[in-house]
Each structure stands twice: as structure tokens, then as C-alpha cells.
Amino acid sequence: MKRLLIPLAAAGLTATALSFPAAAEPQWATDPLAPKPADAYSSAYFWLDANGAALRKATQYHWDFKEVPKLVGAQSKTPDDGKPGLTAPTGSVAAATKVKNVNLPKTLGKVFFIDRSGKYRWCSATSIQSRHRNLVVTAGHCVYEHGKDVFRKWVFVPGYYQGKAPWGIYVGAYAFTAYDLDTYDDYDGDYAFVAVHNGISLAGEKEVSYDEYKAWLGDKWIKPQEITKDEFLKCQLNLGECWSEGEDKPAxxxxxxxxxxxxxxxxxxxxxxxxxxxxxxxxxxxxxxxxxxxxxxxxxxxxxxxxxxxxxxxxxxxxxxxxxxxxxxxPGTSRKYFEGHYILGVAKDLGRLGDVVGGQGFSWNQPMGQRVTVFGYPSAPHPDGDKPYTGLTPKYCMGKTATKTYQVNTFKAETHQVLKCSMTPGADGGPWLIKYDNNKRTGYVNGVTSTFADQDGNNRIDFISSAYFDGETADVYNKASYAETRAIVSPKGELLQ
Structure with a gap:
């Protein structure tokens, strides 16, 4: 198994805090995503390069089967798993003006990753309050592929819109999820908390001397520029960075x-x-x-x-x-001559996620039948082919969850909470917020969108479901909250070691 891979020193935990009885299975699992600054920078650059071309190329995560599952009859009332609990949200902006419509939370965004087949994917997610203000919560299937290995180049982009990252990009360092999802692909644990590094943005490039280029610890490259043969010969005499390609061949x-x-x-x-x-x-x-x-x-x-x-x-x-x-x-060919220019890629550290966009609160063991506001970026068409959403802008559903939990047999889920809602895939991982304050744009995460159901059989999504957030979820959240991350680049924009 992959659990307990996070360095204890980095997480700020002790061996005692992580221990559990030898005969008992742990309730949580963790995996490294990109803990090293160099790997994290590479992931951020991959998505931000060429003005966010890879971000725009990505498509929503989708299931590997055709038929939309149905919810199986109500199973029980609110699971009895101990006392309910709440962790307060944090904010970074003043209260918004009161309006009739729902104000979108600044914490909402998309997570992007590459799946095993090499396709660029995304899901919905939100920043959530934590000890180090560095935590993202989303669906477990938006971090773990079939409950096994983590996806590659995993990043969070709060406020994402049409290839833009207005508040930077936050690279995943460590992922935490339920042991049963990690081990058995059990969707009763379809949630994940990801500790992310400080956000960064690409701040352009600049040409420098060879000595500056050699000393630079950040992103750098040599940009070729075509020159004449005479300029090439002069460059060689001055021991410059120059070269030729091809050969002279008459027609x-x-x-x-x-x-x-x-x-x-x-x-x-x-x-x-x-x-x-x-x-x-x-x-x-x-x-x-x-x-x-x-x-x-x-x-x-x-x-x-x-x-x-x-x-x-x-x-x-x-x-x-x-x-x-x-x-x-x-046609003949001619030899071409090039001179290299030393270029530095300059990145900017944006600070901790929670300091930039704030973090939603967290709740567990809450009674069923509560009013929730669910946000996400739906994109996929309904089963009948109708495509009402683009995935470019966030949408929401409001209402009360069912008073009993449901099964989703396709995903081995036995205690999912459900809400009547027509959002389609792409909204996976979006937060279910109770006690949502439309002025402050904050509430308490009490679930994340996990599955989509066509309950009345008309080939349109009409229900969504989430794992019930219980004491086990709180345990996973608490472990994730200890994970320390760091800045990827220095104030000068250099890659940190």
C-alpha cells in the first residue's frame, strides 16, 4: 500500500500521532503528488505555458461506462457516528453587497491532472480552512485513478475561467483520502484533501548574460535566432553561443x-x-x-x-x-545559422492558498435533511445528448438533502447523501456547503459531488450524491491539516531547493 508516505518532519507529526493498533486498519491513506519544488514548478509550468494552452485543452473527468447509475432505496437515517463538529471558515475579502442571486465563493475552482491514458482532465474543488492554509478538498476520484495511483501533474486553479488563473496555480504536494477508497475503490470514501504548495504565476521572461544564465536556479532556456553566415563567423570568433543546421545543396x-x-x-x-x-x-x-x-x-x-x-x-x-x-x-537547401540568446523564465510566488482566496469551513456528523448550496463546473451532456453547460463558468444547486442515505451499487457506495440537482459531470468534486452565507461567500463543506443519477429514467441527470462526511472523514481532514508545504520559488523568482 501507499499510505504513510508523507515525511513526518514535513508534516509536523510525530510517530505517536500517526500510530494505530496493529490489528486495526487505518482510516486514512496518503500519497505524494509533487512534494519537491522542482517537480511542482514543472507541473505549474506545464499548465501555464503558452498562455494556459493545456488548461484550455483539458476536458471534464468522465466515467468509463455508458449508463448513468441509479440510486438504490433509502437505507438509513443519519449515520450514528458520534457528535457533530464544525471548523470555521476563513476569508480574505470583505463581505459582499447583498443581492438576490447567489454570490460565487472565491474559494471555488478547478483541479487539473493527467490520467493514465495521457488525457488532460479537470474536476471541481474548493479551498478549505486548515492549520497551514494550504488545503483543497475535492472528490477522491479526481485525485486517485480507480482508487489506486494518483493522477499526474495535479494542480488547483481557484477562480478558473477560460484558460486563465486569476489567483495563480497551486500544485498538489500530498493527497489524503479514506483508506477504503485507496484500497477498495469504495465511493463511501470518495473525497480527498490535498495539501498544495504556495501559488505561483509566470511573470514573463528576460534575456541575460551567460554568467547570469549559468547562476540562475529557476526556469531557463536558450532561444535561437537566425543570423547571416558573416554574423555566424563573427560569433564563433567571439566564442558565442552559435551553431549551424542543414547543408548547402543546389536545386x-x-x-x-x-x-x-x-x-x-x-x-x-x-x-x-x-x-x-x-x-x-x-x-x-x-x-x-x-x-x-x-x-x-x-x-x-x-x-x-x-x-x-x-x-x-x-x-x-x-x-x-x-x-x-x-x-x-x-528545391535545393541551404545551411542556416543561429545564435543563442540566454533567457530566464521568471515566476512569482503568490503565497498560501488560504491567504489568497480564503478557505471554507469543514463539518462532519451533521444531521440529514439540511439545506445545502452545491457549486461546481458542470460540462458533460445529459444522457439524452442535451448539453446545457459549458464548464467555463461555475453553477450551483440549492435545496435540502434527503433525510436518509442511499446506495450507489456501481460505486460500492452504501451511505451517500443525495440532492435533487441537474448539474452534470465536471461538477465532480464541487463543495456541498451548509450554512452558506451569501454575503461572506462562506459556509461549511459537508460533502463533495461524487456521482450523478438519472432517477426517473428520462435520460437526464436529476440527482447528485456525496459521501456522508462522518468521523472517519474528520480523521482524514485532521491528518491532512498537519501537512506543511512551502514556496516553490524565491522572491526573485528562482526555483527553491
């Missing part, structure tokens, strides 16, 4: 039907043109003669094959008539 005469043949025109004397035939072969006429009007000086100095005539025409104009024939060639 070869070929027939017009030769693959890749290129038609060129060759200026010839009037008699050669007059004797040439009309057609597509070598030496055949190339269009009609071209009359060029020139100055007296140009006319006097002209020594080409064109026809100068006997002097100026009646209007006093001097002209030269040019005649062309065809030339079919296989």
Missing part, C-alpha cells in the same frame, strides 16, 4: 510530374523564347513577354538577355521587354 532539374517539383521562370533572349514551345516541360514558354518601363540611365546600363529595342518610343519612354521560359526543379 536539381526534374520533370513537371516529379513529386514536390517547383516551377521557376528563367529569363532568356527573345529568339530562345520565340523558338520555345507552349506546354509544361523544361524550357517551354513561361507566360507572355513582360514590358518594363525604365529610366534612360537604367536602359543605357542594362546588359541582360531582355530586348532593349532601338531607343525611346514615340512618347519618349524607355522600355525593356523580358522573355521567360519554364524551369522545373527539386
Amino acid at each position: 536539381d532539374l526534374v520533370g513537371p510530374d516529379y513529386p514536390g517539383a517547383v516551377l521557376e521562370k528563367v529569363e532568356v533572349a527573345k529568339k530562345v523564347y520565340q523558338d520555345a514551345r507552349i506546354g509544361k516541360g523544361q524550357g517551354f514558354k513561361f507566360g507572355e513577354p513582360v514590358v518594363e518601363q525604365v529610366s534612360k540611365k537604367q536602359w543605357d546600363e542594362y546588359r541582360g538577355p531582355g530586348d532593349k529595342g532601338t531607343g525611346p518610343d514615340k512618347a519618349g519612354n524607355y522600355t525593356i521587354t523580358h522573355y521567360y521560359t519554364q524551369k522545373w526543379v527539386k
Whole structure:
């Protein structure tokens, strides 16, 4: 198994705090995502490069089967798992003006990752309050592939919109989830808490000297610029960063039907043109003669094959008539010369996630039938093909959860809480918030969207479900809350070791 891989020193935990009876299974599991700054920077750069091209390329996570599952009859009332608990949210902005519509929380965003097949995927998620203000909560299946290995290049982008990361990108360092999800792919534990590094943004690039380039510990590369042969020779004499590519090779005469043949025109004397035939072969006429009007000086100095005539025409104009024939060639090649410029990629440290966007509260062992506000980025079409959502902007559902838990047999779930809601996949991992304050845009995470159901059989999503957050969830959250992370780059933008 992969559990207990987080370094104790980094997590700020003691061996005693992590111990459990030898005969008992642990309630939590953890895996490293990108704990080293170099790996974290690589993940952030992958998603932010080319103005967020990879972010825009990603598609919502989707199940590997066609039919949407159904919820199986109510199983029980609120699970009896101890006293209910709450951890207060934290905020970073002043209260918003009261409005009739729901104010979207600043903590909401998308997580991006690469699955085993190499596809770029995303889910919904939120920042959640924690000891080190560095925690994200989402669905477990948005971190673990089939409850086993973690996804690659996992990042959180709060406030994501159309390839933009307005508050930076936060790379996952350590993932924490329920032992049963990690071991048995049991969706009663379909949640994950991910400790993320400080956020970063790419702040452009700058050209520097070789000595500065060599000393720089951050992202850097050599950018090629094409130069002339003389500039290349001068660069070599000065021991600069320069090189050549290719070779000089003249064009070869070929027939017009030769693959890749290129038609060129060759200026010839009037008699050669007059004797040439009309057609597509070598030496055949190339269009009609071209009359060029020139100055007296140009006319006097002209020594080409064109026809100068006997002097100026009646209007006093001097002209030269040019005649062309065809030339079919296989294009030649020429050696190209390049000079390297030393470039530094400059990144900016944005600080801890919770300090930038705040963090939602956390709740567990809460009674069923509570009013919740659920946020997410739905994108997938309904089973009938209708696609009401784009995934570009967040959506929400409001209502009371059912008073009893349900089974979702496809996912080995026995105690899921459910809500009537038409959001589709893409909203996976979005927070279920109780006691949501529309002014402060905060509440208490009491679940995350896990599955989608077509309960009435009309080929449209009408219910969503979440694992019930109980004492085991609180235990996983508490372990994740201890995980310490760090800045990836220095104040100067250098990669930290």
C-alpha cells in the first residue's frame, strides 16, 4: 500500500500521532503528488505555458461506462457516528453587497491532472480552512485513478475561467483520502484533501548574460535566432553561443510530374523564347513577354538577355521587354545559422492558498435533511445528448438533502447523501456547503459531488450524491491539516531547493 508516505518532519507529526493498533486498519491513506519544488514548478509550468494552452485543452473527468447509475432505496437515517463538529471558515475579502442571486465563493475552482491514458482532465474543488492554509478538498476520484495511483501533474486553479488563473496555480504536494477508497475503490470514501504548495504565476521572461544564465536556479532556456553566415563567423570568433543546421545543396532539374517539383521562370533572349514551345516541360514558354518601363540611365546600363529595342518610343519612354521560359526543379537547401540568446523564465510566488482566496469551513456528523448550496463546473451532456453547460463558468444547486442515505451499487457506495440537482459531470468534486452565507461567500463543506443519477429514467441527470462526511472523514481532514508545504520559488523568482 501507499499510505504513510508523507515525511513526518514535513508534516509536523510525530510517530505517536500517526500510530494505530496493529490489528486495526487505518482510516486514512496518503500519497505524494509533487512534494519537491522542482517537480511542482514543472507541473505549474506545464499548465501555464503558452498562455494556459493545456488548461484550455483539458476536458471534464468522465466515467468509463455508458449508463448513468441509479440510486438504490433509502437505507438509513443519519449515520450514528458520534457528535457533530464544525471548523470555521476563513476569508480574505470583505463581505459582499447583498443581492438576490447567489454570490460565487472565491474559494471555488478547478483541479487539473493527467490520467493514465495521457488525457488532460479537470474536476471541481474548493479551498478549505486548515492549520497551514494550504488545503483543497475535492472528490477522491479526481485525485486517485480507480482508487489506486494518483493522477499526474495535479494542480488547483481557484477562480478558473477560460484558460486563465486569476489567483495563480497551486500544485498538489500530498493527497489524503479514506483508506477504503485507496484500497477498495469504495465511493463511501470518495473525497480527498490535498495539501498544495504556495501559488505561483509566470511573470514573463528576460534575456541575460551567460554568467547570469549559468547562476540562475529557476526556469531557463536558450532561444535561437537566425543570423547571416558573416554574423555566424563573427560569433564563433567571439566564442558565442552559435551553431549551424542543414547543408548547402543546389536545386536539381526534374520533370513537371516529379513529386514536390517547383516551377521557376528563367529569363532568356527573345529568339530562345520565340523558338520555345507552349506546354509544361523544361524550357517551354513561361507566360507572355513582360514590358518594363525604365529610366534612360537604367536602359543605357542594362546588359541582360531582355530586348532593349532601338531607343525611346514615340512618347519618349524607355522600355525593356523580358522573355521567360519554364524551369522545373527539386528545391535545393541551404545551411542556416543561429545564435543563442540566454533567457530566464521568471515566476512569482503568490503565497498560501488560504491567504489568497480564503478557505471554507469543514463539518462532519451533521444531521440529514439540511439545506445545502452545491457549486461546481458542470460540462458533460445529459444522457439524452442535451448539453446545457459549458464548464467555463461555475453553477450551483440549492435545496435540502434527503433525510436518509442511499446506495450507489456501481460505486460500492452504501451511505451517500443525495440532492435533487441537474448539474452534470465536471461538477465532480464541487463543495456541498451548509450554512452558506451569501454575503461572506462562506459556509461549511459537508460533502463533495461524487456521482450523478438519472432517477426517473428520462435520460437526464436529476440527482447528485456525496459521501456522508462522518468521523472517519474528520480523521482524514485532521491528518491532512498537519501537512506543511512551502514556496516553490524565491522572491526573485528562482526555483527553491
